[in-house]
Amino acid sequence: MLNQYPLWKYLLIVVVMLVGGLYALPNIYPEDPAVQISNSTLEDVDEASRRQVEAVLAARGLVPRTGLEYDGEQVLLRFDSTDDQLQAADLLRTALAGTNNVVALALAPATPDWLRAVNARPMSLGLDLRGGVHFLMEVDMDAVITAAHERYVGEFRTLLRDQRIRYLAVERVSDGVVVRFRDVSDRDQAYDFLRREYRGDLNFRTTVDGEVALLHATLSADTLADQRRLALQQNITTLRNRVDELGVSEPIVQQQGEDRIVVQLPGVQDTARAKEILGATATLEFRLVDEDNDPFEAQATGRTPAGSRLYFERDGRPVLLQRQVMLTGDYITDASSGIAQDTGGPAVFISLDAQGARIFSRVTGENIGRLMGTVFIETKTETTEEDGELVRRTTRTEEVINVARIQDQLGRRFQITGLESTREARNLALLLRAGALAAPMMIVEERTVGPSLGRDNIERGFNSVMIGFILVLVFMALYYRVFGLVANLALALNLVLIVSILSMLQATLTLPGIAGIVLTVGMAVDANVLIFERIREELRNGNSPQAAISSGYSRALTTIVDANITTLIAALVLFMFGTGPIKGFAITLSIGIMVSMFTAILVTRAIINLTYGRQRRLKALAI
Amino acid sequence: MLNFADANIDFMGRRRLALALSAILILGSIFLLATRGLNFGIDFTGGTVIEVGYPEPVALEHVREKLEDGGYGRAIVQYFGTSQDVLIRLAPREGEDTAELSNEVFRVLQAGAETEVDLRRVEFVGPQVGEELREQGGLAMLYAMFGILVYVALRFEWRFSVGSVLALAHDVVITLGIFSLLQAEFDLSVLAAILAVIGYSLNDTIVVYDRIRENFRKMRKENAESVMNKAVNQMLSRTIITSGTTLLVLLTLYFLGGAVINNFALALIIGVLVGTYSSIYVAAALALATGVDRTVMLPVKKEGEDTQAVGEERP
Numbered sequence: 053m054l055n056q057y058p059l060w061k062y063l064l065i066v067v068v069m070l071v072g073g074l075y076a077l078p079n080i081y082p083e084d085p086a087v088q089i090s091n092s093t094l095e096d097v098d099e100a101s102r103r104q105v106e107a108v109l110a111a112r113g114l115v116p117r118t119g120l121e122y123d124g125e126q127v128l129l130r131f132d133s134t135d136d137q138l139q140a141a142d143l144l145r146t147a148l149a150g151t152n153n154v155v156a157l158a159l160a161p162a163t164p165d166w167l168r169a170v171n172a173r174p175m176s177l178g179l180d181l182r183g184g185v186h187f188l189m190e191v192d193m194d195a196v197i198t199a200a201h202e203r204y205v206g207e208f209r210t211l212l213r214d215q216r217i218r219y220l221a222v223e224r225v226s227d228g229v230v231v232r233f234r235d236v237s238d239r240d241q242a243y244d245f246l247r248r249e250y251r252g253d254l255n256f257r258t259t260v261d262g263e264v265a266l267l268h269a270t271l272s273a274d275t276l277a278d279q280r281r282l283a284l285q286q287n288i289t290t291l292r293n294r295v296d297e298l299g300v301s302e303p304i305v306q307q308q309g310e311d312r313i314v315v316q317l318p319g320v321q322d323t324a325r326a327k328e329i330l331g332a333t334a335t336l337e338f339r340l341v342d343e344d345n346d347p348f349e350a351q352a353t354g355r356t357p358a359g360s361r362l363y364f365e366r367d368g369r370p371v372l373l374q375r376q377v378m379l380t381g382d383y384i385t386d387a388s389s390g391i392a393q394d395t396g397g398p399a400v401f402i403s404l405d406a407q408g409a410r411i412f413s414r415v416t417g418e419n420i421g422r423l424m425g426t427v428f429i430e431t432k433t434e435t436t437e438e439d440g441e442l443v444r445r446t447t448r449t450e451e452v453i454n455v456a457r458i459q460d461q462l463g464r465r466f467q468i469t470g471l472e473s474t475r476e477a478r479n480l481a482l483l484l485r486a487g488a489l490a491a492p493m494m495i496v497e498e499r500t501v502g503p504s505l506g507r508d509n510i511e512r513g514f515n516s517v518m519i520g521f522i523l524v525l526v527f528m529a530l531y532y533r534v535f536g537l538v539a540n541l542a543l544a545l546n547l548v549l550i551v552s553i554l555s556m557l558q559a560t561l562t563l564p565g566i567a568g569i570v571l572t573v574g575m576a577v578d579a580n581v582l583i584f585e586r587i588r589e590e591l592r593n594g595n596s597p598q599a600a601i602s603s604g605y606s607r608a609l610t611t612i613v614d615a616n617i618t619t620l621i622a623a624l625v626l627f628m629f630g631t632g633p634i635k636g637f638a639i640t641l642s643i644g645i646m647v648s649m650f651t652a653i654l655v656t657r658a659i660i661n662l663t664y665g666r667q668r669r670l671k672a673l674a675i
Numbered sequence: 676m677l678n679f680a681d682a683n684i685d686f687m688g689r690r691r692l693a694l695a696l697s698a699i700l701i702l703g704s705i706f707l708l709a710t711r712g713l714n715f716g717i718d719f720t721g722g723t724v725i726e727v728g729y730p731e732p733v734a735l736e737h738v739r740e741k742l743e744d745g746g747y748g749r750a751i752v753q754y755f756g757t758s759q760d761v762l763i764r765l766a767p768r769e770g771e772d773t774a775e776l777s778n779e780v781f782r783v784l785q786a787g788a789e790t791e792v793d794l795r796r797v798e799f800v801g802p803q804v805g806e807e808l809r810e811q812g813g814l815a816m817l818y819a820m821f822g823i824l825v826y827v828a829l830r831f832e833w834r835f836s837v838g839s840v841l842a843l844a845h846d847v848v849i850t851l852g853i854f855s856l857l858q859a860e861f862d863l864s865v866l867a868a869i870l871a872v873i874g875y876s877l878n879d880t881i882v883v884y885d886r887i888r889e890n891f892r893k894m895r896k897e898n899a900e901s902v903m904n905k906a907v908n909q910m911l912s913r914t915i916i917t918s919g920t921t922l923l924v925l926l927t928l929y930f931l932g933g934a935v936i937n938n939f940a941l942a943l944i945i946g947v948l949v950g951t952y953s954s955i956y957v958a959a960a961l962a963l964a965t966g967v968d969r970t971v972m973l974p975v976k977k978e979g980e981d982t983q984a985v986g987e988e989r990p
Contacts, residue, residue, distance in 0.1 A: 180935075188804065323797065324778040496801035498777070504728060505795040512933040519931060520924030527920060564864055567939055570928050571871060574921030575878070578913075581920075582882065585913045611885040614830055615878040621822040622874035626867060629815035634867045641871065 054602045055665035057658055065658050068650070069545060076552035078163045078174040084117065084130040085137035086160035087144065088301050089153055096125045101153055105129075108147045114140045130160055145299075157319055158301035175554045178562035178636060179499065181513070183506035184318035185326055188497035189291075191311045196283040196491040200271065204229050204254070208269075211249065217242045220264065228270035239265035280311065286490035288313055293486035294329050313493070323500050325479075333492050334430045334483045335381035336468070338412075341423035341455060342372040363427065363452045366472070371452050373425045378415045383408025387484035389477040392469045398477035399469045402484065409464040417461040426454040426468050428480070513566035520570050521547070524577055532584050534674035538659045539580040542651040546576050549647045550640065562636035572644025578615070579652035583608040584675055597670045605657055612653065616645050682911045686956060687904040687963070693956035694964075697845060704852020711855050716862030717798060719812070721805035723765040723776050726796035727784060732758040738784070745783030756934030760795070767802050812866045819873055820844070827877075831884060832971060838961035839880045842953050846876040850946045857941075864939040872946030875921070879954035883910050887959065891972040899968040903959040911955070918951040 089105065091097050105127065106120055114136055116129040131137040137157065144155045159182065161174045179186050201224045208222045208231060219242065220232040233239040239258060246269070247256050253275045257268040271279070288305055291313060295303045304316040320326050342360040347370040350356045360372045385405045392399035404412060416424070430449050454470030471477045501509075525543065528536035550569055554561060587604030591597065623645065626638035664670055686693075717724050735752050738761050742750045747765065755762040763780060777797040784792050800808070820840055828836035850872055854861055886906035894902050922944065929940035 190801075323794075327775070327778070494801075495799070497804045498797060498799035500777070500794075500797035502728075502793060502795045504793055505726070509933060509935065512931060512936075516924075516928045516931040516936075520927040523923045523927065524920050527923065531916070563936060564867060564939070567864075567928060567932070567936055570924050570932075571921070571943070574924040575875070575917075577920045578878070578917040581913050581916050585916075589909065607889075611882050614885060615881045618823050618826060618877045618881055619874035621826060622819045622870055622877070625815055625819040625822060626870050629811050629818065630867065634863055634870075637864075637867045637871070641874075 054598045055661045057661050061654070062658060065655055072549045072552040074170065075172045075556050076548045078161065078167050078172045079551055079555060081162045083159040083161050085134045086131065086158045087129045087137060087141045088156045088158040089127040089144065091153055097127050097153055101148065102127060104147060105144060108143055109140060112143060128160055154296060154299045156299040156301045159319070173555060173558065175551065175561045176558055178560045179316060179318060180501050180563045181506050181510050181561065182318055183501050183503035184316065185320050185323050186499040187315040187330060187495050188308065189313045189315060189331070189493045190496045191284055191287055191313065192492045192494070193280055193311050196279055197271070197276065199491070200279050201229055204269065208246070212242060215245055217245065228268060231267040233265040233267065236265045239267050243267055283490040284311065287493060290487045290489050291315060291330060294482065297482045297486055298326060298329060327495065329479060329482060331493055331495060332430065332483055333489050334428065334480060335488050336484065337380050337427040337429060338378040339373040339425050339427060340378060340419060341425050342374055343423060345372055347372045363425065363450060365452045371425060371455060378424070379408060379412050381484060381488060384484045387481040389474065389481040392467060395469055397469055398471045398474045399467045400471065400477050400481045401465065401467045403465050413461050413463050416458050420458050420460065422458055423455055424458050425452045426470065427451070428453045509563050513563055517566060517570050521573055524573060528577065532675055535584050538656050539577065541659060542580065542655045543573065543576055545655060546647055546651040549651065550644055553643050553647065554640070559639050560636065564634065565636035565640045568637045568640030569644060572641060572648060576644065576648035576652055579612045579648060580656060582612055587675055591673065597664070597673045601660060601664065609653065612649065616649055620645050682908045684908060685904060686907045687900045687959065690956065690960035694960055697957055700849050700852070701845060704848050707852050707855040711858070713851065713855055713861040714858045716860045717800050718863040719805050719809045721767045721800050721802035724798045725763045725777050725780055726755055727761050728793035728795045729759050730790050733761060735761065741784055747780055747783065808863065815870060819870055823877055831888065834965040834967045834971060835884050835962060837965050838958060839877060839884065841961050842880050842958045843873055843876055845953050845957055846872060846946060846949045849949045850942060853945050854942065859938050859941060862938065865942045868939045868942035868946065871943060872950060875947060876950030876953060879914060879950050880958040882913065883907060883954055883958050884962065886910050887962065888972060891969055899963060903963060907955060907959050914951060914954055918947055921947055
């Protein structure tokens with residue numbers, strides 16, 4: 053028989069349909085607005101907190117739909133409406149403030165357990181469909197290298213002093229560090245010593261400048277790469293901490309390229325705060341006040357006494373602080389915001405690690421009765437275009453937020469005041485908790501989609517897919533009759549399979565992705581049009597219906613494969629070069645093309661074979 | 676009902692006319708691209724776009740005034756889709772904290788507003804990222820064309836390969852020309868659409884070439900021109916139906932997909948229309964012009980052996 057498939061082909065099709073259907077299924081269940089509670093210290097949410105959550109919600113009459121879902125780590129509360137969800141989240145944030153529990157808004161898919169058991173999950177929706185923020189941040193690598201140079205300056209001084217090698221000066225230059233010596237023998241001694249000490253890390257070079265002997269040190273290529281890599285890594289870690297502190301479910305913090313980090317925060321509404329927190333480089337320093345000199349005089353004359361630096365308080369008053377730092381923010385292990393008991397203003401409560409506590413209690417103990425200033429330091433980097441050139445500028449603001457007399461030896465825990473608002477106190481506490489960035493960063497790309505637009509996009513995308521789909525179905529049925537209906541079945545299966553593959557891959561569906569699906573619907577028909585036109589042609593040439601079907605399929609095959617492979621090449625190039633929106637489009641287009649070859653050729657043939665294959669005396673085809 | 680079964684239109688006879696028309700269109704497009712250029716979106720230029728939604732229709736004048744008062748007089752303000760959605764564009768400017776800009780603008784709009792303003796979308800692209808995206812987009816286009824050139828050369832013959840890539844360039848240039856004429860915004864999604872047009876238009880061209888190859892084997896007595904003409908006619912119904920169904924979905928996308936997707940759909944619609952025209956009038960004519968004939972297609976072979984040609988499946 054001409055038009056019969058072996059059994060295995062039918063079985064293959066049935067299996068693919070069943071598996072495809074199963075994994076596409078989770079997508080028809082809606083998503084519940086939910087509140088997720090997790091512990092920022094990577095422990096599970098303890099029972100006391102869970103009971104507290106229940107009590108808080110019960111007091112306001114907010115009942116989670118499926119009770120308190122606890123998976124041994126996190127707590128999930130599903131609500132019937134977004135209003136309930138937001139209200140509950142606010143309540144819980146207040147109630148759980150001061151603990152390590154983080155409250156986040158989430159959308160929890162209502163996938164039934166039996167589907168979850170086979171790992172069937174709904175497609176993940178892109179930020180353009182669910183709302184949220186996408187940031188691309190660039191790490192200021194110049195600052196990383198400058199910091200490394202500065203560190204070597206310090207190390208050289210210490211090492212040379214320890215070795216009793218006399219030098220005139222150690223200074224940082226644009227491409228490295230230069231040490232000046234009075235004579236060549238000192239220099240050569242240092243050269244031999246330092247070269248041994250920093251083998252592989254630094255490259256050394258000697259020159260003479262008039263009377264002075266110079267030793268140049270530059271970072272080796274490996275060290276440069278290492279420094280950059282480490283800085284990027286630390287920034288990613290810090291960003292992760294900060295994002296966790298913000299309370300976002302399913303955030304993405306990822307490296308992109310050599311010096312960039314992608315941050316995606318689904319569902320974040322307060323983008324201003326997100327930006328403030330992510331890019332901020334705020335930290336604290338504690339310095340003694342120089343009480344022997346008059347800061348106003350220093351401001352007026354522009355001459356600061358040796359050993360001091362002129363700072364300004366927030367109200368613009370000048371203050372002289374000692375150059376030597378008592379303590380930096382690096383030793384802070386925990387910080388929380390609150391209200392100062394004595395003044396009633398916003399305050400940040402700080403805990404130090406053991407080493408920090410030791411240093412701090414020593415220096416404060418030695419200086420009881422003196423004034424100490426708290427310096428708030430913030431670095432911002434931005435790139436602007438000037439005369440067609442890209443210029444990067446880093447601005448560092450240092451303000452004295454508080455000057456207070458050291459009453460007592462300060463230990464592991466203490467509070468600082470002088471902050472402008474509770475919001476600032478909250479942000480500072482968060483930043484101190486999450487750790488400092490290794491290098492300043494700036495946002496080079498931002499895409500924010502509000503929740504209302506996300507909803508609109510889903511609705512419009514879905515509508516256009518459905519309506520376009522129906523129009524094509526109607527046309528095919530009218531134009532190719534029975535064969536058209538068969539093609540329509542294949543087309544429906546095509547859609548189901550695309551959805552199911554996207555779900556299995558957990559690829560992210562974006563609006564351009566939906567456009568890709570719409571386009572595939574249009575193009576998937578092409579294979580069937582080619583086949584059916586060929587069958588009609590064979591019939592016109594006087595072939596029998598059975599022979600026409602058989603040769604129609606086989607002759608159209610090469611054409612279809614050629615045409616689809618070329619389109620696939622274009623889609624793959626899109627995938628490789630595209631970012632964000634283009635990638636989403638390329639993914640659905642590629643999947644769609646491959647799936648359409650299966651459905652339009654194999655599946656339609658199977659149905660046609662089942663319909664006509666056994667009729668020996670077939671006279672005419674409804675095509 | 677549509678029936679092209681017995682179509683026998685002398686497409687090849689009119690190929691000079693068609694090529695002249697194409698030449699005019701291409702030259703016109705190049706002229707437009709050179710003089711008016713494309714209306715690049717912030718994806719490529721850098722800058723900030725803010726989309727805000729109002730609960731009821733709002734006058735653009737009102738929005739402009741507010742922005743001017745807030746010190747953003749240089750902002751370009753326009754409706755987006757409906758008169759309740761407003762799009763605000765700001766070009767990058769030096770010395771401004773670009774990341775903070777969108778928040779500032781939104782604050783200005785919200786201040787003293789009688790109705791609630793909804794922040795629907797913010798897009799900020801730094802100047803250096805815009806430059807990279809521009810470069811990557813151009814590269815993507817070139818790589819796609821090169822990949823296709825190689826594939827077609829392997830599967831068919833180099834003359835077809837040249838013909839198909841020329842047909843592609845034809846479609847892309849004219850689509851870009853029309854975008855320049857309309858001054859429709861050219862952003863990343865439009866670039867994706869143009870690349871999809873490359874795939875689609877090629878699809879069309881390959882189908883015709885495939886048939887030309889087949890006809891050369893069957894129609895031993897006819898000259899190259901009539902063999903090609905026959906192929907174009909045989910494929911006419913397929914070309915029109917496929918373009919028709921694709922256009923059907925693209926039109927729904929254009930009208931129902933929302934303003935964000937409008938230009939994307941527009942680029943595809945133009946591309947499919949131009950691609951359809953080129954696969955009927957231009958592709959075969961180019962093959963003929965590059966010297967495709969029987970000797971090229973069927974190099975010294977005996978009768979009956981020709982079915983072994985590349986990949987052909989026996990019925």
